[in-house]
Amino acid sequence: MLPEEQNERLTRVGRGTPMGELLRRYWIPVLLSEDLPGPDSDPVRITLLGERLVAFRDTSGRVGLIDRLCAHRCADLFFGRNEEDGLRCTYHGWKYDVQGNCVDMPTEDEDSNFANKVQLTAYPCREAGGTVWTYMGPKALEPALPEFEFNHVPETHRFVSWNVQECNFVQAIEGGIDSAHSAFLHSTLDSHKMNEAWREQGRRSGNLRDLYHARDKHPKFFARDTDYGVLVGSRRNTGEDKYYWRYNLFLMPFYTTPPSSPKQKSFHAFVPLDDVTCARWSFTYHLETPLSAQLVAQYRTGGGLHAALVPGSFHIPTRNKSNDYLIDRQEQRTLTFTGIKGTGEQDFSVQEGMGTIVDRSRERLGVTDIGIIAMRRRLFKESTDLLEGTEPYSAGHGDVYRLHAGDALLPTDAQWDEDPEVKKALAATW
Amino acid sequence: MLPEEQNERLTRVGRGTPMGELLRRYWIPVLLSEDLPGPDSDPVRITLLGERLVAFRDTSGRVGLIDRLCAHRCADLFFGRNEEDGLRCTYHGWKYDVQGNCVDMPTEDEDSNFANKVQLTAYPCREAGGTVWTYMGPKALEPALPEFEFNHVPETHRFVSWNVQECNFVQAIEGGIDSAHSAFLHSTLDSHKMNEAWREQGRRSGNLRDLYHARDKHPKFFARDTDYGVLVGSRRNTGEDKYYWRYNLFLMPFYTTPPSSPKQKSFHAFVPLDDVTCARWSFTYHLETPLSAQLVAQYRTGGGLHAALVPGSFHIPTRNKSNDYLIDRQEQRTLTFTGIKGTGEQDFSVQEGMGTIVDRSRERLGVTDIGIIAMRRRLFKESTDLLEGTEPYSAGHGDVYRLHAGDALLPTDAQWDEDPEVKKALAATW
Amino acid sequence: MLPEEQNERLTRVGRGTPMGELLRRYWIPVLLSEDLPGPDSDPVRITLLGERLVAFRDTSGRVGLIDRLCAHRCADLFFGRNEEDGLRCTYHGWKYDVQGNCVDMPTEDEDSNFANKVQLTAYPCREAGGTVWTYMGPKALEPALPEFEFNHVPETHRFVSWNVQECNFVQAIEGGIDSAHSAFLHSTLDSHKMNEAWREQGRRSGNLRDLYHARDKHPKFFARDTDYGVLVGSRRNTGEDKYYWRYNLFLMPFYTTPPSSPKQKSFHAFVPLDDVTCARWSFTYHLETPLSAQLVAQYRTGGGLHAALVPGSFHIPTRNKSNDYLIDRQEQRTLTFTGIKGTGEQDFSVQEGMGTIVDRSRERLGVTDIGIIAMRRRLFKESTDLLEGTEPYSAGHGDVYRLHAGDALLPTDAQWDEDPEVKKALAATW
Secondary structure, three states: OOOOOHHHHHHOOOOOOHHHHOOOOEEEEEEEEHHHHOOOOOEEEEEOOOOEEEEEEEEOOOEEEOOOOOOOOOEHHHHHHHOOEEEEEOOOOOEEOOOOEEEOOOOOOOOHHHHHEOOOOOOOOEEEEEEEEEHHHHOHHOOOOOOOOHHHOHHHHHEEEEEEEEEOOHHHHHHHOOOHHHHOOOOEEEEHHHHHHHHHHHHOOOOOHHHHHHHHHEEEEEEOOOOOOEEEEEEEEEEEEEEEEEEEEOOOOOOEEEOOOOOOOEEEEEEEEOOEEEEEEEEEEOOOOOOOOHHHHHHHHOEEOOOOOOOOOOOEEOHHHHEEEEEEEEHHHHEEEOOOOOOHHHHHHHHHHOOOOOOOOOOOOOHHHHHHHHHHHHHHHHHHHHHHHOOOOHHHHHHOOOOEEEEEEEEEEOOOOOOHHHHHHHHHOO | OOHHHHOOOHHHOOOOOHHHHHHHOOEEEEHHHHOOOOOOOOOOEEEOEEEEEEEEEOOOOOEEEEEEEOOOOOOOOHHHHEEEOOEEOOOOOEOOOOOOOEEOOOOOOOOOOOOHOHHHHHHOEEEEOOEEEEEOOOOOHHOOOOHHHHHOOOOEEEEEEEEEEEEOOOHHHHHOHHHHHHHHHHOOOHHHHHHHHHHHHHHHHOOHHHHHHOOOOOOEEEEEEEEEEEEEEEEEEEOEEEEEEEEEEEOOOOEEEOOOOEEEEEEEEEEEEEEEEEEEEEEEEEEOEEEOOOHHHHHHHOOOOOOOOOOOOOEOOOOHHHHHHOOOOHHHOOOOOOOOHHHHHHHHHHHHOOOOOOOOOOOOOHHHHHHHHHHHHHHHHHHHHOOOOOOOHHHHHHHHEOOOOEEEEEEEOOOOOOHHHHHHHHHHOO | OOOOHHHHHHHHOOOOHHHHHOOOEEEEEEHHHHHOOOOOOOOOOEEOOOEEEEEEOOOOEEEOOOOOOOOOOEEHHHHOOOOOEEEEEEEEEEOOOOOOEEEEOOOOOOOOOHHOOOOOOEOOEEEEEOOEEEEHHHHHHOOOOOHHHOOOOOHHEEEEEEEEEEEHHHHHHHHHHOHHHHHHHHHHHOOHHHHHHHHHHHHHOOOOOHHHHHOOOOOOOEEEEEOEEEEEEEEEOOOOOEEEEEEEEOOOOOOEOOOOOOEEEEEEEEEEEOOOOOOEEEEEEOOOOOOHHHHHHHOOOOEOOEEOOOOOOOOEEOOOHHHHHHHHHHHHOOOOOOOOOOOHHHHHHHHHOOOOOOOOOOOOOOOHHHHHHHHHHHHHHHHHHHHHOOOOOOHHHHHHHEEEEEEEEEEEEOOOOOHHHHHHHHHHHO
C-alpha cells in the first residue's frame, strides 16, 4: 500500500519531477528505425516523458528528435518539410537540423545573424538493434548505450515491436516483473493436459521448464538488489533433492526480462510517453539462429509477446481498452483463462483496467509481490539519491546490462543468487 | 430559483454527501434480472451513486454486486472469470463470492489465512419484479423491500426496461413529477381532433380522462407532503358541477408515477449512476390481464414509456443527445410538437438539453411547478433530517409504496387529497 | 514574447473580460443569411464570445438571436418550435419573439402577467451582404454597421462563407495580417516557373504583382496605427527607381484584408465563438463584374480562400485537425510546400497546430512580425482604454471601414502610408 504522495512520486515523469529526472539519465528507446524508414521520410510525432517532440530522418540518414513547435511562432513541425538535411517549418520556412540548430531563416535579411541565436530543444539519437535510442538528460552526463544482448545479435535473429499502452509505466513494469501472474492470466484451461505434454517434451529435450515448472504450484519468491536493478527468483520444489529456480530481472529504469526458453530470450521496456501512457517495447531474439519467416510473420500480426496493431495506425493495439480487448466470453468459459487473445493484450486488460494511474493505497500485497516491492523501492531510492546528488550507477555503466533471464536446477543449499550455475544461466553471450 | 450551494446539495450523490447518504437508506433498482441472464453469465459493469461496481450471477443463481477492482492489485473484475460460485480475478486468480469474501487466493501458501482478511465492498441484492434491487447503506439498517404493486403482479402482466440518461437524477424526477408538460412536449398538432376522438371513446368507455381531460386547458395544481413523498393533484373544470382530478405521485427517493389508464399503470425510477448520469427505469403493468405479445414487442423496440435502445449496447438510447434525438423538423412542423419520436426521448431532449446538472439559479418557476418545488423541499428536508440523526420514514416502511397513480371526478367541495374516492383510486390492488 | 498574464488578457473573450468587453462594442458577423434560409426555418445553435445562443428566422423574416435556454426551466430552445413569429419551447410551450420577450406562457392562468416579467437575453440582428450581423454590447451604445465595401456590391459580385476554426481568434488574425507566410505556406515548389509565368502575364496586363512581386525575396515590413486599425506595408526593391509596395490591413477588432488582385478583393473576419474556437469568415467580391458560375461553384466546394466543408455539417472543414488536414506527403515532396490542399486549410494547419491558445512566451519574433506586434498592441490599447472609459473610435465610426487592400509602385522618396497613390489604391469604390 502506497499513500498518494508516494504514488505521485513513483509515477510522475515530467521534467523536474524526481522520477522524471532519474529517467532522463538513461538512454531511452523511442522509435523503431523503420518508423523513420529512409532519408527524408515523413516526420513522426512522439511524446516522451511528457515532452511533445517530432522525429525525422534527414537526408544523410541521421535521426533528429526535436521540439514539436517551431521557435518562431510555434507552428507544428510535424507538418514540416523534411528536406536537405533539415526539417523546415511550413509557416515561414525556418529550418532546423538534427541538433535543433536553426540553419535557415529566409524571413530575415540576408545579413541577419538571428538564426544563430535560435535553438530548438533537441535530443541526441543513436540507432542500435533496429531501434532509435535517445538521451534527454544533461549533455555533460551523456553515457554510452546500455549493452543489451539484443542489440548485438544479427538482425535476422531479432524481432522488435512497440505499442501504445494506456497506463502509467510503473504498473506496466509491475506486470513485467511479476512472474506469479503467468499461471493465471496467460494460462489455458487445459493446463493439466498441457503440463503432461510439457513434461513429455522435457524428457526428450532436457528443458528444465518443461520438466519442473508444473511440479510446484506455490513457488517461493526472492528478490535482491543488484547493480543493474533487481533480481527476482522463484523457487520450486521438484520432488527431488534439488530446487528448480527461475529468474526474472528488473533492469533500471524500466526494463524487464521474463524467464523464457534457453535459446530464445526477450526483454520489455516500458517507456513513459507521459504520466498516463507508456510505450510497451518487446525485444525477442534467438541466441544462435535466425527467427523463421513464419515466426516473424506471426509476430508482425500479433504473436508471442508482440501485440496485433491496427493497420495504418501509429502503434495502436487492435485489442484495446475501448473494445474490451475483444474479449470472447465463450472462449473464456471453455479455452483460456481470460478469453482475450494475445499475451500482451491479456496484460493490457489487467494493467489498463486499474485506471491510468492505479491508486496504490487500495492494494493488498501478498507473498508473490516481493519483486514488485523491491522494484518500487529501487526506483524510489535511485530518484532520492539523485535528488541528493548521487548519479544512478547503471546509467553510467552500460556493461551491467549484459544479461538475460534464465533458469537453473540447484542443490537445496546453493546460493540462489550467487551460484556459478546461476551466473552462467543469466550471462549474455557476447 | 436555487442558489448554487443548494443545487449542489440537491444533486450530488457520492458517499458522504447529504443526498448520497439519504439515497443509501433505500433499496435501489440496479439491473434487470435478464441483464444477468443465468448462472455464471457474463459479469456486468455498473456505476451506482458514483461507485464503480461489477455485478455477476453466481453458479447458484445468486446476484453479487461488488467493487469493480480486485483487492490485490486493483485489476478490473469485469474481465474476471465467473465460475463455481464466485468471480475470479484474471490477474492472479483471487476469487470473491457474492458477499465480497475472498474465497480463494491461489498465490498464497496453502496454510495462509490472508484470504480471510481480505474483503471487497459488496452490496446485498434481491430480485423482485424482474429487477435486481440493492441496498448500499449501513447493514444494521437494511429495511424490507418497498412494496411496489409492479413487483407483485404476474410476470405476464408486466414490462420493465431501463436506459442511461445523460443528466443528473433530480432534473429527471422533475420531468416525471411535472404533469403540465404533457400537453406540450408529448402532444400532437391535431390535439383538437384527438380530443374529439377521446371524448367519443370516453362516452363509450366511461374513462374519465377521455371525457374530461381536454375540457380545461389551465388545470390548477396542488401538492401535499405524505408519508411516501408528495401527492400532486391537478384540477380541471368540467363544465359540470364536479371537478376532474388527476394525481401524480413522487415517492421517496426517486420514483414517480404518472396518471395513466385505469387498469394499466406505470412507474419511473430515476436512479443516479453518478452525479451527471442516471438510469431511467420504466415499469409498465396491467392490473388484471397479461400484456399482449404485440404490446411487449412494441415496448422492446421502443414504445409507450420505453425508449428504443441501440442493439448490443448496454441500455443506450438510439435517439440520444449526440444525434439530437434524430429530430425530424418536417414532422415537428406538421405532426408532433417536437418532431422527436418516443415519449422518453422527448423527455430526454428537454432534460438533457439543460446540461448535465441544470443551473437552477436561472430558472423562473410558475404555477405549474408546485409539485417540483414540493419534491425538492422534501428531498432537502429528508437529507437534512438524516444529517441530524432522523432516519427517513419511507425507507423503513415499505408498505407506504402500495399505491399507484389515478384520477377521480369529485364534488367541488370534496377534499382533493383525502376523499375516499381518491384513496380508492390510488390504492394498490394487492 | 508575451508573458502568460498578457496572453490571457489578449485572448479571453467572455463577458466581463477586457477583450470580451471591447469586442462587444462592435457589430459581429454571426451567420450567413442562408444559414436561416426562410421564414420559420430550423433554429440554429451558435456560441458567440462564449455565450450559448440560438438563432431563428421568424414568420416575418426577422432574425432572432437569443439565449439558448428557456427562462422557465432551462430547456434547450434549439429543439423549440419556430412558429407564428416566435420560438416556442417544447417543454411547456413558453414562446419568445426575436427581442427575447416572452409572448406566450400557456402554463399560466389566462389573467397572469408573469409573461411580461420574463425576458430572455436577445441581441439585435441586421442583415447585410448575405450575412447576419449582431451587436452584443450596451443598447445605448449600439452603433451603425461598419461600411464594408463587400456589403455594398451587388449580390452577384460576392461570395461569402465561414467555417469553424479550432483555435483562439488572435492567432488566426496573426495569420491574416502576416503577409510574409504566403511565400512559404501557400507556395508551390515550381515558384520559379510560376514567377516567370507571372512576369509574362504582367507584361501583358500591367498587373503590379505579376511584374514585381518575385523580384525581391526579402521585403521590408512597416506598420502604422490608423483610425480603423493597423496598416501594414511591405516594400520590395524592383531593380528600378521605384519601390513596389503591398498593403495588408488589420481592421478593428478582428478583420484582415490581404493584398490581392486589383479588381477582386477579399476580407477575413475571425470571430471568437469562445476562447478556443473561432469562426473564420471569408468575403470575396469583384468590384465591377459578377463572379462567374464556375468560380462560385469552386468556392462552394472549397476554393480560393473558401474552405471545403463536410457536407451536412455546420461549417466544419473537411480537412481539419483530426485528420491532419489530409496532408499528402508525396504532394509535399513534389508539388506544394505543405502537401495540404486549400489556402484556408494550410492556414489551419499552422494556426491550430500551435494549440488552441498559443503560448506566446515561447515565440521568437523577427522582422516580418512587425504587423503582428502592432495589431496586438492595438488590441491591448483599445481594451485598456475602454476599461478606463474611452470608447473605441472605430466601433462608432463605420465610415472608417471604406477601404480594401491594394498595392502601389511608388518613388523611393514617397510617403509609403500617405502618398495619394496609396490612398487611391486602398479606397473603397462606393
